[in-house]
Amino acid sequence: MEDIRPRRSALYIPGSNTRAQEKAKGLPVDTIIFDLEDSVFDEVKPKAREQVVETIRAGGYGHREIVMRVNAARTEFFEDDMTAAVKAKPNAVLLSKVESTAEIFAAERHLRGRPETQGIALWAMVETARGLQDIAEIAASVRTPEGHRLKGLLLGTNDIIRETAVKGGGDRTPVLPWLSMAVLAARTEKLFILDGVYNDFADVKGFEAECAQGRALGMDGKTIIHPSQIEAANRLYAPSKAEVDEAREIIAAFAKPENAQKGVIAIQGRMVERLHAKIATRTLKLHETIVARS
Numbered sequence: 001m002e003d004i005r006p007r008r009s010a011l012y013i014p015g016s017n018t019r020a021q022e023k024a025k026g027l028p029v030d031t032i033i034f035d036l037e038d039s040v041f042d043e044v045k046p047k048a049r050e051q052v053v054e055t056i057r058a059g060g061y062g063h064r065e066i067v068m069r070v071n072a073a074r075t076e077f078f079e080d081d082m083t084a085a086v087k088a089k090p091n092a093v094l095l096s097k098v099e100s101t102a103e104i105f106a107a108e109r110h111l112r113g114r115p116e117t118q119g120i121a122l123w124a125m126v127e128t129a130r131g132l133q134d135i136a137e138i139a140a141s142v143r144t145p146e147g148h149r150l151k152g153l154l155l156g157t158n159d160i161i162r163e164t165a166v167k168g169g170g171d172r173t174p175v176l177p178w179l180s181m182a183v184l185a186a187r188t189e190k191l192f193i194l195d196g197v198y199n200d201f202a203d204v205k206g207f208e209a210e211c212a213q214g215r216a217l218g219m220d221g222k223t224i225i226h227p228s229q230i231e232a233a234n235r236l237y238a239p240s241k242a243e244v245d246e247a248r249e250i251i252a253a254f255a256k257p258e259n260a261q262k263g264v265i266a267i268q269g270r271m272v273e274r275l276h277a278k279i280a281t282r283t284l285k286l287h288e289t290i291v292a293r294s
């Protein structure tokens with residue numbers, strides 16, 4: 001069955017920031033990502049790891065999806081991070097700087113054969129030049145028994161900019177081809193995909209423009225770094241009123257007895273096919289889930 005869980009806003013919180021972790025219990029985000037990677041100084045990682053396990057096990061985050069971002073499989077921290085993830089049992093483990101299917105399989109080895117980890121998904125961050133080159137193959141690992149837990153891709157645009165030396169900021173022209181390539185890889189394998197972060201959390205207009213752009217590119221939501229970004233991400237990644245009205249109109253039109261045997265109809269001078277009814281059904285389901293939540 002298709003995964004239509006809303007992931008409009010996915011908030012990163014440093015694993016070492018207990019104040020922000022507590023605060024997030026009252027924030028209207030869809031997803032919380034407890035970070036053990038780049039926001040945590042190396043010397044502090046062991047303490048942050050313990051802290052995150054304790055916080056996730058204690059719960060209190062309601063409907064929010066709980067994710068733990070672990071250090072890359074190539075680092076000295078990975079094994080301990082994965083052991084901690086098994087203890088914490090988040091909804092998903094986010095693998096950072098993924099460059100090959102082997103890294104997905106390495107994470108799976110920690111989870112395999114343990115009934116208590118059955119519900120833990122794997123998400124992969126693509127944020128290196130190598131990862132971008134091999135993104136289709138990484139996404140396709142979902143078709144293998146060792147990669148079946150892979151559910152989504154996340155973009156790490158800060159690292160992409162660092163690795164490739166393209167100019168960041170502005171309208172993201174230099175990275176657009178890679179963002180589109182990532183969307184294509186995700187859609188090919190029926191994975192969800194979340195856009196990278198917008199660092200300038202005081203710039204509301206710039207953030208809104210980037211959300212609108214990400215949505216137009218086909219992203220399912222935005223990874224964010226600050227509470228000030230939640231409202232805009234939730235608003236711009238939710239179906240708009242016009243989209244919901246149109247979806248209702250399409251479904252109602254195909255439900256009429258005279259259209260029961262038709263593959264294509266006209267609504268107000270526009271061609272509408274059964275494929276549009278499928279999109280409309282998805283839009284309405286997403287909308288209803290969001291409404292029920294709020």
Ligand SMILES: CC(C)(COP(=O)(O)OP(=O)(O)OC[C@H]1O[C@@H](n2cnc3c(N)ncnc32)[C@H](O)[C@@H]1OP(=O)(O)O)[C@@H](O)C(=O)NCCC(=O)NCCSC(=O)C[C@H](O)C(=O)O
Nearest residue numbers: 012013014020023024035038039156157158159225226227
């Ligand atoms: C960016 C920040 C360091 C800013 O922190 P600060 O100066 O403390 O912000 P404010 O004073 O404006 O905070 C106001 C209140 O909001 C709470 N807060 C702030 N950030 C968060 C958060 N992320 N989650 C929950 N709550 C948050 C503060 O506690 C204040 O509340 P109160 O105490 O009640 O007054 C900070 O926002 C931050 O650390 N953000 C997350 C950074 C992070 O996790 N970075 C790593 C992931 S991003 C990344 O790596 C991208 C990717 O890999 C790539 O390559 O692109």
Ligand SMILES: [Mg+2]
Nearest residue numbers: 038127156159
């Ligand atoms: Mg990164």
